[in-house]
Amino acid sequence: MDLIRETVGLVGDVLGPDALGTYLHGSAVLGGLRPASDVDVLVVSRRRMDEQRRRALLGGLLDISGCGDTARPVELTVVVRSEVRPWRYPPIGDFLYGEWLRAEYEAGKVPRPEPMPDLALLITTALAGDHPLTGPRPAQVLDPVPRADLVRASLAGVPGLLDDLDGDTRNVLLTLARVWSTLATGRIRPKDAAADWALARLPPEHRPVLEHAKRLYLTRRYSEETWSGALRARVRPHVDHVLGEIDRSRTRSPRAGR
Numbered sequence: 001m002d003l004i005r006e007t008v009g010l011v012g013d014v015l016g017p018d019a020l021g022t023y024l025h026g027s028a029v030l031g032g033l034r035p036a037s038d039v040d041v042l043v044v045s046r047r048r049m050d051e052q053r054r055r056a057l058l059g060g061l062l063d064i065s066g067c068g069d070t071a072r073p074v075e076l077t078v079v080v081r082s083e084v085r086p087w088r089y090p091p092i093g094d095f096l097y098g099e100w101l102r103a104e105y106e107a108g109k110v111p112r113p114e115p116m117p118d119l120a121l122l123i124t125t126a127l128a129g130d131h132p133l134t135g136p137r138p139a140q141v142l143d144p145v146p147r148a149d150l151v152r153a154s155l156a157g158v159p160g161l162l163d164d165l166d167g168d169t170r171n172v173l174l175t176l177a178r179v180w181s182t183l184a185t186g187r188i189r190p191k192d193a194a195a196d197w198a199l200a201r202l203p204p205e206h207r208p209v210l211e212h213a214k215r216l217y218l219t220r221r222y223s224e225e226t227w228s229g230a231l232r233a234r235v236r237p238h239v240d241h242v243l244g245e246i247d248r249s250r251t252r253s254p255r256a257g258r
Helices: 002-018 051-064 099-106 119-129 147-156 158-163 169-185 191-199 208-219 229-252
Strands: 019-025 039-045 074-080 095-097 132-134
Touching: 002 019, 002 039, 002 051, 002 074, 002 132, 019 119, 039 119, 051 074, 051 095, 051 099, 074 119, 095 099, 119 147, 147 158, 147 169, 147 229, 158 169, 158 229, 169 191, 169 208, 169 229, 191 208, 208 229
Parallel strands: 039 074
Antiparallel strands: 019 039, 019 132, 074 095
């Protein structure tokens, strides 16, 4: 894919030998890219970037990442190896680019190092996918994440998901299904597989909204997403039920509080 080659080339141009490895994660390695999927890339670096490199990497990503009809968005995360090996929680990310942040970046914001609990999930999928774009296999530069920290990272993202429910409905519903699945089984599934897992455990009245979200995920871009009034009215009861299941899964896990 040209977008992956451009992204890898940009990382190489900006970071040079400081880039220890570049790895696919997310949909590309979990179950395949869908119509609205980002190309998710994790970069493991020797050291933190200086200001010049941050701005160069950001400028390049603003140019090559797109959410229109002809280009997929890139989500790119840079982590310094010493921040995650040996593993500790919460991990610190050095740089994050995603299309949902484009307006802030175009207004002058530059990505800075910050705690990124979600790195626990990114690293786990990068290790499981085992798909290096450059550098050695991911297991040679990254430590596995303990299950207890997968639980913590999954739960840490829930408040932000709820804030986005009205504007990003399909993604929030699918991600909540994946949180439930991950807490209950310790396995990170593709969004459609997590939906199937949850649908098999939901009472009939709470299945239609998740079934619709799954169909949208498999067949439609975000710009093509539609919800009937009847389905929209069932979203919040569905979410409340899934949150209850997430809470029960969390409290049943002996490792969740550690």
